[in-house]
Amino acid sequence: MDAPPLKGLWNTLAIPERWETTAHVASEKLSSLLSFFHHLTPRTWLPWYWLMVGPLLLACLTYLSSTIRFHMARRRDNDKRTLQTPLVPYWVPGLFHSVSLFSPPVFLPELIKRFGTERPVEVRAGWLRFIVIANPELIKTVFRKSKQVANKSTTLFALEHLMGLPKDAVRFFRADNSGLSATPRKSSAVPEDSRINFLVAHSSAKLLQGVHLEAMSAKYLSTLFRTLDAPLHKAPGSHRVSVGSGWTEFPDLYTFLQRITIGSTVEAIAGSKLLELYPGLVDDLPRFQSYVPKFLQLLPRWLIPEAFRVRDRLLGGIKAWHVHAHQHSDCNRLGPDDPEWEPYFGIKLVRRRQQYALELKEMTADARAAEDLGLLFASTANMTPAAFWLIFEALKDPILQSRLKAEVSASLRAPPPESTNGEGNDKSHDTPFDIATLLAQPLLQSAYAESLRLFVSVLVSRVAEYGDVNIAGYTVAKDNFLVMYSHLLALNPGEWARAGRTLTKSLEEFDAERFLVEPGWTRPLGKQAAAATEKNSTDTVAAEKKTKSQGKSGHVPLSYDGRRFSMDGLLGLWIPYGGGDHICPGRHLAKRQILLTFAALFTKFDLELTFPSPSAAADVKPDMRHAGFGALPPLGKVPFRMRRKVG
Numbered sequence: 001m002d003a004p005p006l007k008g009l010w011n012t013l014a015i016p017e018r019w020e021t022t023a024h025v026a027s028e029k030l031s032s033l034l035s036f037f038h039h040l041t042p043r044t045w046l047p048w049y050w051l052m053v054g055p056l057l058l059a060c061l062t063y064l065s066s067t068i069r070f071h072m073a074r075r076r077d078n079d080k081r082t083l084q085t086p087l088v089p090y091w092v093p094g095l096f097h098s099v100s101l102f103s104p105p106v107f108l109p110e111l112i113k114r115f116g117t118e119r120p121v122e123v124r125a126g127w128l129r130f131i132v133i134a135n136p137e138l139i140k141t142v143f144r145k146s147k148q149v150a151n152k153s154t155t156l157f158a159l160e161h162l163m164g165l166p167k168d169a170v171r172f173f174r175a176d177n178s179g180l181s182a183t184p185r186k187s188s189a190v191p192e193d194s195r196i197n198f199l200v201a202h203s204s205a206k207l208l209q210g211v212h213l214e215a216m217s218a219k220y221l222s223t224l225f226r227t228l229d230a231p232l233h234k235a236p237g238s239h240r241v242s243v244g245s246g247w248t249e250f251p252d253l254y255t256f257l258q259r260i261t262i263g264s265t266v267e268a269i270a271g272s273k274l275l276e277l278y279p280g281l282v283d284d285l286p287r288f289q290s291y292v293p294k295f296l297q298l299l300p301r302w303l304i305p306e307a308f309r310v311r312d313r314l315l316g317g318i319k320a321w322h323v324h325a326h327q328h329s330d331c332n333r334l335g336p337d338d339p340e341w342e343p344y345f346g347i348k349l350v351r352r353r354q355q356y357a358l359e360l361k362e363m364t365a366d367a368r369a370a371e372d373l374g375l376l377f378a379s380t381a382n383m384t385p386a387a388f389w390l391i392f393e394a395l396k397d398p399i400l401q402s403r404l405k406a407e408v409s410a411s412l413r414a415p416p417p418e419s420t421n422g423e424g425n426d427k428s429h430d431t432p433f434d435i436a437t438l439l440a441q442p443l444l445q446s447a448y449a450e451s452l453r454l455f456v457s458v459l460v461s462r463v464a465e466y467g468d469v470n471i472a473g474y475t476v477a478k479d480n481f482l483v484m485y486s487h488l489l490a491l492n493p494g495e496w497a498r499a500g501r502t503l504t505k506s507l508e509e510f511d512a513e514r515f516l517v518e519p520g521w522t523r524p525l526g527k528q529a530a531a532a533t534e535k536n537s538t539d540t541v542a543a544e545k546k547t548k549s550q551g552k553s554g555h556v557p558l559s560y561d562g563r564r565f566s567m568d569g570l571l572g573l574w575i576p577y578g579g580g581d582h583i584c585p586g587r588h589l590a591k592r593q594i595l596l597t598f599a600a601l602f603t604k605f606d607l608e609l610t611f612p613s614p615s616a617a618a619d620v621k622p623d624m625r626h627a628g629f630g631a632l633p634p635l636g637k638v639p640f641r642m643r644r645k646v647g
């Protein structure tokens with residue numbers, strides 16, 4: 001066999017230049033491989049020859065034809081006659097992109113590099129179809145269509161494979177097709193009290209805001225203060241040490257933060273009895289979180305026995321706590337005069353979840369334990385790494401640290417009283433900070449938003465659950481997935497420029513001031529946005545050149561006076577919490593937890609990194625094995641020391 005016939009076929013096709021290279025290289029490679037085998041193999045090996053060459057030939061032809069179809073679909077798209085989501089070229093029929101999809105955080109940026117972000121593209125794993133969207137305008141449209149494209153399937157996947165929700169309960173959740181609105185979908189026959197997806201979503205949205213949120217934040221802060229005033233663990237399993245006015249060394253900032261934030265969050269949400277009954281939870285929960293990638297790769301129990309043992313312990317502990325709480329308290333205490341927090345069930349959200357679940361036979365004790373493991377996981381798994389990066393960046397940069405501390409000090413008020421009232425119905429005025437003032441500080445907010453931009457890597461997904469959906473002219477067929485990867489947006493300089501943001505530091509770097517804008521700044525609208533794209537791209541290049549020429553040591557002095565914090569124009573671009581109706585209901589709590597942790601630590605202690613060499617801090621990188629699943633923990637240990645402030 002010779003190359004010319006293929007080349008002839010190639011030449012007869014009028015192939016546009018952008019994809020000429022790929023397909024041309026494929027045909028060249030195929031030709032040389034074929035001649036290589038042809039010359040090497042004696043005639044007697046002919047069947048073997050075809051056995052080896054046949055699949056290769058099929059793969060190359062598949063790639064060639066799928067490339068042609070991809071670009072023809074795009075060309076039709078250009079003609080504006082019809083909008084299609086073209087299927088990305090693939091090599092193996094039936095398998096499509098399954099292998100690449102094992103690692104979306106690697107595959108998706110490659111796709112965007114090849115095909116751009118302007119239009120969505122489709123990838124497949126067997127019969128599953130995913131439409132990848134990396135354009136903020138389209139993402140906004142998806143979020144606006146929350147009634148038609150929901151996240152039920154993804155939530156259920158996590159509940160089943162991560163939290164261990166029993167199969168019967170999974171079927172029960174799946175069978176509920178009544179939607180998430182207060183009014184059930186017309187075609188649904190699910191009884192009102194069995195609308196499990198609505199009950200879960202509605203109760204968390206309602207009971208994680210307003211007065212409930214205020215009480216929860218205050219409880220979190222008072223518990224954190226109490227924890228920090230007591231002797232502290234240096235590492236899991238170690239003895240507690242009292243941190244006094246002399247320096248105390250700690251081996252790792254991240255594990256230290258996990259312990260104090262998880263303990264305080266669990267107590268603020270689930271009450272104090274859970275930790276009294278199961279003190280090991282503060283170690284088991286972070287252990288469980290470290291196994292997330294393995295659980296979600298669906299590895300079986302025999303391959304990751306320790307991961308399953310930890311989960312079994314957690315589920316057992318939560319189940320025992322539920323029994324104990326029902327013996328001593330009443331989950332129906334949900335009236336306006338009932339306490340926001342009580343020691344057995346914690347906050348009203350936890351009581352409400354028990355209340356409706358007890359009425360549903362499918363929500364067995366095991367199912368309720370899995371659901372609450374989900375809640376405790378959601379409330380700690382992302383906020384701790386996010387708080388870590390904020391604190392770590394401040395420790396690396398003394399000027400940033402002092403400016404952030406100045407904002408914390410400006411939010412302080414009279415010292416906290418010695419104790420809280422009976423059932424812990426903390427009021428915000430019982431806290432040492434004016435929380436509202438703290439949350440409104442511009443640099444703190446900007447640094448918080450920046451930690452989430454850079455260190456939350458989440459695949460936000462939606463499914464066209466009830467029928468075909470039109471997204472800005474593109475048809476998404478029923479049961480197809482829409483995938484929006486936060487990092488593709490977070491790191492796209494063109495889109496940030498289009499949003500009117502001048503990048504003084506590359507998007508790959510941490511810039512605490514990124515979300516501060518000059519007085520009078522407004523986000524560009526319509527045509528203005530296109531002009532801004534050009535202008536700001538030039539600004540970005542200039543800024544990047546400046547940063548490079550200054551080298552690593554060149555510190556640009558921070559100046560935020562007069563500038564304000566703004567998220568204007570970043571809808572669809574900054575999506576660490578997802579968006580639309582299904583946006584994370586815990587986002588307000590998370591912001592409070594992160595900023596209060598920062599404020600509490602730096603108010604009570606002096607902290608310093610203690611790496612053996614000064615450059616080691618710059619080498620601390622996020623652990624990309626967690627990419628796609630949420631906030632990224634750091635790779636490796638971050639040693640530090642702290643001493644209690646006196647006076």
Ligand code: HEM
Pocket residue numbers: 151155201204208375378379380382383386456458460461576577578579580582583584585586587589590630631
């Ligand atoms: C930095 C911290 C956090 C991050 C980055 C984060 C991120 C997310 C994301 C991306 C989603 C999916 C949203 C979507 O599909 O559009 C989500 C859902 C959720 N989050 Fe958070 N979250 C954080 C903190 C919290 C906290 C503190 C809670 C408190 C209870 C919480 C509770 C939930 C719940 C219950 C859901 C499921 C909502 C649903 O399926 O309808 N999260 N979160």
